[in-house]
Amino acid sequence: MARALALVDCDNFYVSCERVFDPGLRGRPVVVLSNNDGCIISRSDEAKALGIRMGAPLHEERRLVEAHDVRVFSSNYVLYGDMSWRVMQTLSEFAPEVEVYSIDEAFLGLECTGQREARALGEAVRGRLGRWTGLPVTVGVGATKTLAKIAARVARKSEKAEGVAVLSDARLTEAALARVAARDVWGIGPSRARVLKEAGVETALDLARADERWARCRLGVVGARIVLELRGTPCLPLDSCPRPRHTVTASRSFGRLVKSREELCEAVSYFVTKAAERLRRARLAACVLVVFAATDRFGAGEQYSATATLRLPVPSDITPELVAHARRGAEQIHREGLLYKKAGVTLLELVPAAPAQAGLFDGLDRPRAGRVAEAVDRINKRWGDDTVRYGARAADRPWRGKVEKRSPRYTTKWEELLKIEA
DNA sequence: TCTGGGGTCCTAGGACCC
């Protein structure tokens, strides 16, 4: 193995974050819910063993949850985001090249070549992350990203539960591929899984041995790449410097249905304010703004969903300006008599936020507006979300969803610091 | 009663051009 990749994947990340600060949760079934306390998006091993399904609406699993006294948490993204940052900081000490792939996963570029060396590194990563963050992780090493994913999967499922698997030669790689179902390979979703099933491709090993032209034809370029990656030919390069994002979206399902034009406008103003904060953090400005709203897709009433796309006269990251456009969009799509369940705003065609120039024609003092926005961001960061709000936004958010079981933001709010009583 | 949110990449089809 001339060059290898390690995938470091946090085990049951959200649940594990909760357990760091409440050790009483260890060994017990625990789940974390999506926004609005809707679906189950993270499960402890004990919860999985009970048969609680990933992604299932909480109400469908209510019986199991109650019968086995499962601890249930609303998601606490502030906490998880901060814990993720700590994990990634720690990982950066192990390899010169680290690609942060998601909130709970990273790929590391390794120069080490052998089974023993790679395994030792994996164990060192696990040890240090355990001591420094309290989070359990699994490490998979392989010649490509897809093989590293396979390795991590095998490590997690192995009887010995070592937490590290290294596919350092053809024999080990084949043995691992034979143990993984084709539908569980990274990049195979329901659609490609159906194609594979019809073709009698059952394991990842079968897929690795599939004819390349057949794969290209039936699974697309993405599928063809998966086949090559399974054979050890890298097609997905390590990307250690994140490219600027292309879109920013802020949206939510409502806790109760929204009817009036004004209430929809207020909700959309709130979403675009949140999106603008993220835009400024990334030092970007948007050229296009999309507003969308939809009725309850599970409801019996009339189904409706609509979008309004607005091109901004000048790329903008200025909240009041974006709010004004978003309100216009909301007014366009609002239809009287309908009940809205969800709405949101997407900002796209993002460009680097230029040093603001005074607009000659748009009548907005951009440098000044930019300074105001920065000040608002700083105050809200220092004193808490929504300490300062823009006037166009209603203070109370009656349509806000449920967040009934959120744990304290232990690591980012002084007043929510963990208390230990002697 | 209750059913998530935020991304990326690819593809197909239409408009348009030479």
Place this chain on the structure above:
DNA sequence: TCTGGGGTCCTAGGACCC
């Protein structure tokens, strides 16, 4: 009756990921 072909750009929607 015959009535190109290839390129680019854009957009909407599909597929997939965590």
